[in-house]
Amino acid sequence: MQSITSRQAAALLFAIFAPCTSAGNSTDSHLASRYLPGDPGWPTHAEWNQLNETVGGRLIQGRPLARDCFGSSTLNDPVNVMSPYWLNDSCNPFLGPNGTCTLGNMASYAIDVADAGSVMAGIQFAQQKNLRLTIKNTGHDYLGRSAGEGSLALWTHNLKNISVLNYTSPHYTGPALKVGAGIEVAEAYAAAQQHGLRVVGGGCPTVGVAGGWLPGGGHGPLTAAYGLGADEALEYEVVTAAGQHLVVSPTSNYSDLYWALSGGGPGNYAVVLSITIQAHPDGPVAGLSLSFVNTDATTYWRAIAAWIQRLLEIDVHFPKLNSAATFTSAGFSLDFVTLPDVSSEAELTTAIGPFLHDLQQLNITVSTLETQLSPNYYAHYQYFTTSSTINTTNETVGNRLIPRSVARHHLPALIDTLQGISNNNSAAVFVIENNNVTHQNVGNQPGANAVLPAWRDSLFSLNFGVEIAPDASWEVIWAHQTEVNDWLDALRAVTPGGGSYQNEATFNDAEWKQDYFGVNYDRLAAIKAKYDPEYVFFANAAVGSDVRWRLAKDGSGRLYRR
Incomplete structure (x- = not known):
């Protein structure tokens, strides 16, 4: 493979999204782009200081983590993210003394958001100073939506307010949990458990409930019991691009915005400050894990086919059961099975x-085979959540939602495709997560929210990818990405009607509109244009990301006006 620099690789990442004007066109001038540091129009120190005063001293200058201590948590950092693609090797200590340590794709400044006022100030400053605006919570982000070179970031991670309430509306009456945008999954689980309740959340404890997880759809160990995260949303507290501080719900004057926020993708329609979600009475939860190794390829792949076939029966007889199974060429691990409310x-x-x-x-x-009856959901979650079941982002990952029809009628073709991938790369990792989220099981109607309709017909969500070594070169990283996209193409060919879970998908899927949004795309695009007509919120592979702005093909990170 021909050697490429990090800048050239970054350019390749974005080229698929931006078939735009030529370099000589006037739209490529700085006057028609968002400013970057060093541009004549970049805000002065005095102007940044004024913004800092406006937001109560909560403006933070971005710094790459590796400058002080590589490996520090991105959760508590205002600009750094976990994905090595979007860090862009800009500050990689494994590159040795000749490497550089710059921000690269990270934001130049971030506002530690404390309230709606600080968000309004950030939006206004970005618009007045012609800056790119990004939104970051925890940094769990495969698609690079919370990163942006030279941007001003709205860092919502410290919005840690959380409360339990009795909620009443025409659509739902019962207990609810109101969570600030910075609340992580484990924090929500713990707070609910203290009140004898449980809530739907993700599998990874540090994922932000109201960050990318829920607006992207949101699946986890309780989704078969209650629905996707987006199905559980009752209302959102947001700030729009116009600076309006709103509470939106299905019965508000902004029901279309509520609809878009519920599965239509994160960081794109408004800045979410908090979400109110349904909560459910807690009780005992049964759990199970098991594993076996591959000692014979023929019987091993028959066993994987058998598990998929049994999921069809589980959907019918145990519709509230969730599970996650990881397998490689070496072995199969049923990491956890979650069955709530059993004796x-x-x-x-x-x-x-x-x-x-x-x-x-x-x-x-x-x-290995282990079962456990826990007194409540949070205890079950803590018992089965180990280092092997927590997703990381130091990997190349893709996703495909596998329709029930494929498991029923075309399973041999699916197994042959999976085995072919594994035979070609023994490092390939697959994760099967069954999520019975049909409208019948969840209890809502088609079109109730912007969740990709392919979710409703899927038997399970299939993740696939390879881990990335900390010292991997750009040549290796980009080869991984190309390979995983090839796997996606192969799986797409044998799963007609499927789609992809956008939160765990490839960032440069050529068919991202169909795969991530499907028939909802046009309606979402109209809502995007209504609430953000200037496209202040720009994110990679997000609805409307190809309308007003485009990222430079040279990998400079510059955002050009179309």
């Missing part, structure tokens, strides 16, 4: 028993 472990054993019988028939020895 004994025996009910879970009944659900999984047919698969154990399949393994016996295949002469596959189960290496």
Whole structure:
């Protein structure tokens, strides 16, 4: 593979999204682009100081983590993100003493958001000074939506307010949890449990509930029981691009904005300050994990096919059961099974028993098998959440939602595709997460929110990818990305009607509009234009990202007006 620099690689990332004007066109002048540091129009120190005073001293200058201590948590950093693609090797200590340490794709400044007023001030400053605006919470971000070179970031991670309330509306009456944009999954689980409740959240404890997770759809261990995160949203507290501080719900004057925020993608329609979500009475939860190794390829792949077939039965007989299974060329691990509101472990054993019988028939020895009946959901989550079940972003990842029809009628073709990928790259990792979120199981109607309709027909969400070594070169990283996109193409060919979970998908999917938004795209685009006509909020592979602005093809990070 021909050697490429980090700048050239960054240019390749964006080229697929921007078939625009030539370099000689006047739209490529600085006057028709957002300013970057060093431009004549870049704000002066005095102007940045004035903004700092306006937001109560909460303006922070961006610094790459590696400058002081590589590996520090991005959760508590205002500009750094976890994905190595969007860090762009701008400050990688593994590059040695000749490497550079610059911000690269990160924001130049960030406002530590404390309230609606600080968001309004940030939006106004960015518009007046012709700056790119980004929104960052925890930094869990495969698609680069919370990164942007030379941008002013609105850092919502410290909005940690959380409260339990009794909620009443024409659509829902019952307990609810109001969470600030900075509340992480584990924090929400713990707060709900203290009040005898449980809420839907993600599998990774540090993902922001109201950050990218819920607006992107949001799945986790309780989605089969209650629905996707977007299905659980009751109302949003937001600040719009026009500086309006609103509370939007299905019955408000801004019901269209509520609809878009509920599954239409994060950081794109308004700045979310808090979300109120449904909460549910807690109770016992049964859990299970098991594993086995690959000692014979033929029987091993038959076992994986058997698990997929059994998921079809589980959907019917145990519709509230969720599970996550990881497999590679070396072995299979059912990381956790979650079955809420059961009186004994025996009910879970009944659900999984047919698969154990399949393994016996295949002469596959189960290496580990563990069951646990927990008194509440949070205890179950803590028991089964280990380092092996927490997603990281130091990896190349893609996603495909696998329709039930494929499992019923075309399973051999799917298994052949998965086995072919594994045979070509033994480092390939696959994750099967079954999420029974049909409208019948969730209890809502088609079109109730902007969740990709392919979710409703999917038997499971399939993640696939490879881990990225900390010292991986850009050549290796880009080769990973190309390979994973090839895998996506192969899986798309055998899964007609499927789509992709946008929060765990490739950032440069050539068919991102269809895969991430489907038939909802045009309606979402109209809502985007209504509430953000100047496209102040720009994010990669987001609705409307190809309308007003485009990223430079030279990898400079400059955002040009179309």
